Amino acid sequence: xxxxxxxxxxxxxxxxxxxxxxxxxxxxxxxxxxxxxxxxxxxxxxxxxxxxxxxxxxxxxxxxxxxxxxxxxxxxxxxxxxxxxxxxxxxxxxxxxxxxxxxxxxxxxxxxxxxxxxxxxxxxxxxxxxxxxxxxxxxxxxxxxxxxxxxxxxxxxxxxxxxxxxxxxxxxxxxxxxxxxxxxxxxxxxxxxxxxxxxxxxxxxxxxxxxxxxxxxxxxxxxxxxxxxxxxxxxxxxxxxxxxxxxxxxxxxxxxxxxxxxxxxxxxxxxxxxxxxxxxxxxxxxxxxxxxxxxxxxxxxxxxxxxxxxxxxxxxxxxxxxxxxxxxxxxxxxxxxxxxxxxxxxxxxxxxxxxxxxxxxxxxxxxxxxxxxxxxxxxxxxxxxxxxxxxxxxxxxxxxxxxxxxxxxxxxxxxxxxxxxxxxxxxxxxxxxxxxxxxxxxxxxxxxxxxxxxxxxxxxxxxxxxxxxxxxxxxxxxxxxxxxxxxxx
Numbered sequence: 463x464x465x466x467x468x469x470x471x472x473x474x475x476x477x478x479x480x481x482x483x484x485x486x487x488x489x490x491x492x493x494x495x496x497x498x499x500x501x502x503x504x505x506x507x508x509x510x511x512x513x514x515x516x517x518x519x520x521x522x523x524x525x526x527x528x529x530x531x532x533x534x535x536x537x538x539x540x541x542x543x544x545x546x547x548x549x550x551x552x553x554x555x556x557x558x559x560x561x562x563x564x565x566x567x568x569x570x571x572x573x574x575x576x577x578x579x580x581x582x583x584x585x586x587x588x589x590x591x592x593x594x595x596x597x598x599x600x601x602x603x604x605x606x607x608x609x610x611x612x613x614x615x616x617x618x619x620x621x622x623x624x625x626x627x628x629x630x631x632x633x634x635x636x637x638x639x640x641x642x643x644x645x646x647x648x649x650x651x652x653x654x655x656x657x658x659x660x661x662x663x664x665x666x667x668x669x670x671x672x673x674x675x676x677x678x679x680x681x682x683x684x685x686x687x688x689x690x691x692x693x694x695x696x697x698x699x700x701x702x703x704x705x706x707x708x709x710x711x712x713x714x715x716x717x718x719x720x721x722x723x724x725x726x727x728x729x730x731x732x733x734x735x736x737x738x739x740x741x742x743x744x745x746x747x748x749x750x751x752x753x754x755x756x757x758x759x760x761x762x763x764x765x766x767x768x769x770x771x772x773x774x775x776x777x778x779x780x781x782x783x784x785x786x787x788x789x790x791x792x793x794x795x796x797x798x799x800x801x802x803x804x805x806x807x808x809x810x811x812x813x814x815x816x817x818x819x820x821x822x823x824x825x826x827x828x829x830x831x832x833x834x835x836x837x838x839x840x841x842x843x844x845x846x847x848x849x850x851x852x853x854x855x856x857x858x859x860x861x862x863x864x865x866x867x868x869x870x871x872x873x874x875x876x877x878x879x880x881x882x883x884x885x886x887x888x889x890x891x892x893x894x895x896x897x898x899x900x901x902x903x904x905x906x907x908x909x910x911x912x913x914x915x916x917x918x919x920x921x922x923x924x925x926x927x928x929x930x931x932x933x934x935x936x937x938x939x940x941x942x943x944x945x946x947x948x949x950x951x
Contacts, residue, residue, distance in 0.1 A: 466925060475594045543889035546580070624667055628733065665737065666736050714770075
């Protein structure tokens with residue numbers, strides 16, 4: 463049986479300071495991290511167990527270490543178990559490890575609240591509005607990431623992951639894209655496309671994340687027991703504001719990986735040229751463009767996604783009994799059906815469709831064309847995390863976009879960690895022992911308990927450290943020293 467698909471997301475937010483065109487984005491990002499008013503501890507991020515240069519194909523880069531050292535210093539661990547830090551001059555929210563795709567979508571959404579609250583305090587300190595955008599392109603040729611992480615068994619051959627995930631990731635763009643006016647990075651001109659990221663991908667497989675981006679990232683950094691686990695680090699995807707869309711994106715991908723581990727998938731569907739196909743899918747608003755497959759046949763992205771849906775429906779029926787997976791299938795079926803019959807219906811669930819519908823109304827109302835700068839400005843405004851300014855928030859507030867979570871659920875996720883994973887232990891320690899925590903990473907915490915040496919608590923098992931396992935201990939101890947003693951017993 464496939465291991466539990468623990469899921470986490472990472473989003474680098476776009477940043478701008480209104481009224482100060484000369485602002486330094488790295489300094490602005492640091493101000494955001496340091497301004498968050500919620501429960502947090504500023505600690506050094508420990509890279510002792512991390513190895514970003516190790517390649518899942520069996521080799522690595524000599525001397526490949528921390529690529530963005532400011533992230534080790536401008537770093538906070540939050541009370542909900544998340545990480546808030548500076549990554550390549552962007553503020554990044556890395557969500558805590560989640561039990562299932564619905565919980566992962568909730569904690570991803572909580573990150574938007576974290577960022578908004580931090581930007582509001584930073585703006586007051588700065589004297590100018592510091593704006594944050596949950597998007598993937600600054601429209602100046604730069605793209606920044608929205609990454610997904612899935613726990614896999616180390617016994618799953620990485621070559622199999624590459625073969626099965628490649629076509630799935632390329633074709634899932636039809637329901638994972640957040641939409642964009644125009645094209646970038648030298649790609650063919652389009653008025654509007656489905657995703658923000660596809661234009662920036664140039665390789666099929668590779669270790670990089672910022673240059674020559676690959677569809678399949680090969681970083682072998684499990685953030686856990688490396689003899690037991692892999693972590694599939696997916697960089698080929700957009701930052702989504704739609705809660706339904708995030709849930710579907712994470713859920714369908716987790717299902718595909720679970721079925722792969724259980725040997726429940728037929729032979730893979732291999733694209734002749736995955737990189738070219740990635741651009742083609744994003745640029746095709748008809749959803750009818752054929753993609754060339756190995757063996758001489760062709761199929762559209764929608765047809766290929768229907769095949770995955772059919773395979774995984776059978777897998778869920780046979781192997782999984784949790785309602786969340788049937789909910790994933792229900793949303794998936796509905797989206798694919800509407801793409802085939804009336805894509806405009808998707809505007810209540812998918813960011814790209816909501817944008818397209820909105821922009822088409824502006825085109826008709828103002829008698830402008832797609833080259834008008836107003837549309838590019840609206841494109842950016844859709845992603846503003848400020849509830850008073852972001853177009854997504856306005857659409858959601860008037861019921862034009864479906865919600866999965868209440869304001870109360872999101873507020874709770876901003877401060878309280880998931881209870882089923884090690885994020886619970888991390889988050890509780892942040893709120894309970896903030897003065898004793900001196901360093902952290904995903905699989906350990908480091909405490910100063912007044913002894914000659916610092917004490918590191920390993921957390922190599924993503925499903926240990928849950929409320930059931932450590933909650934009673936944390937409820938009983940009065941300080942970090944007592945906690946270390948109890949854990950050592």
